[in-house]
Amino acid sequence: xxxxxxxxxxxxxxxxxxxxxxxxxxxxxxxxxxxxxxxxxxxxxxxxxxxxxxxxxxxxxxxxxxxxxxxxxxxxxxxxxxxxxxxxxxxxxxxxxxxxxxxxxxxxxxxxxxxxxxxxxxxxxxxxxxxxxxxxxxxxx
Amino acid sequence: xxxxxxxxxxxxxxxxxxxxxxxxxxxxxxxxxxxxxxxxxxxxxxxxxxxxxxxxxxxxxxxxxxxxxxxxxxxxxxxxxxxxxxxxxxxxxxxxxxxxxxxxxxxxxxxxxxxxxxxxxxxxxxxxxxxxxxxxxxxxxxxxxxxxxxxxxxxxxxxxxxxxxxxxxxxxxxxxx
Numbered sequence: 001x002x003x004x005x006x007x008x009x010x011x012x013x014x015x016x017x018x019x020x021x022x023x024x025x026x027x028x029x030x031x032x033x034x035x036x037x038x039x040x041x042x043x044x045x046x047x048x049x050x051x052x053x054x055x056x057x058x059x060x061x062x063x064x065x066x067x068x069x070x071x072x073x074x075x076x077x078x079x080x081x082x083x084x085x086x087x088x089x090x091x092x093x094x095x096x097x098x099x100x101x102x103x104x105x106x107x108x109x110x111x112x113x114x115x116x117x118x119x120x121x122x123x124x125x126x127x128x129x130x131x132x133x134x135x136x137x138x139x140x141x
Numbered sequence: 142x143x144x145x146x147x148x149x150x151x152x153x154x155x156x157x158x159x160x161x162x163x164x165x166x167x168x169x170x171x172x173x174x175x176x177x178x179x180x181x182x183x184x185x186x187x188x189x190x191x192x193x194x195x196x197x198x199x200x201x202x203x204x205x206x207x208x209x210x211x212x213x214x215x216x217x218x219x220x221x222x223x224x225x226x227x228x229x230x231x232x233x234x235x236x237x238x239x240x241x242x243x244x245x246x247x248x249x250x251x252x253x254x255x256x257x258x259x260x261x262x263x264x265x266x267x268x269x270x271x272x273x274x275x276x277x278x279x280x281x282x283x284x285x286x287x288x289x290x291x292x293x294x295x296x297x298x299x300x301x302x303x304x305x306x307x308x309x310x311x312x313x314x315x316x317x318x
Contacts, residue, residue, distance in 0.1 A: 062265070062269070
């Protein structure tokens, strides 16, 4: 039984790594790290909630091939991002640069957290300053 | 009354945002190519690999560039409409056969008819990437000077033609005169 489970686990692991061309793209570990960094930041537009690193549709494979080519040609990460944005729009990047169009995207989380904190603090303050007999009494809403 | 002011204000701001968000079709991403110069390309013709077809082929006239493939169901759906559109002869339609195999692509045109003035054969999808193609069928409206006037994703229909393409074509023609 144990042996069977072990085989099963091994088989599953083997398949998951087989699904996408995860082989080394570059011999140079630094280039390989850059390559993997880029492809895990680029959205697959066919399957929008996946990166092109995780997707095996052919468009993702094509984009990985292009990115490999551009890296090999010595383009910088910024130039590669520019190349992709010029063709597919900023939506293609999981972390779009801060600009007029994406400002609300970047500012919304801190603003919402700040707003929530203000509400919580105000509610707590009010509760603390409530007269005791109010709590025991008819119960205000 | 004033204690309800803040929640009501927040509600009034958020509801329009949600309505707009829900109404948007997330699979349609606006193309950054709009109002830009369409990417140049030169590819072998699907019918005759020795002939080169590309952006130069339709330079100087308003044209449609239609991205299609035999594996794409929507392309089959829109094909009869493209035939009809080509028959009317309003604008030439140029095909970009994207990430396809040549034999079935030729068979497709032989069987269902060929609405295209010429078809470029983009076997490895390089030109598709330059055009920001991510799902066929896609149809681009190109002005005589090579500017991208409009991009439509999903099959072409008479309604799309009337509402989106015709007004832009008429406006482009009016600008020239």
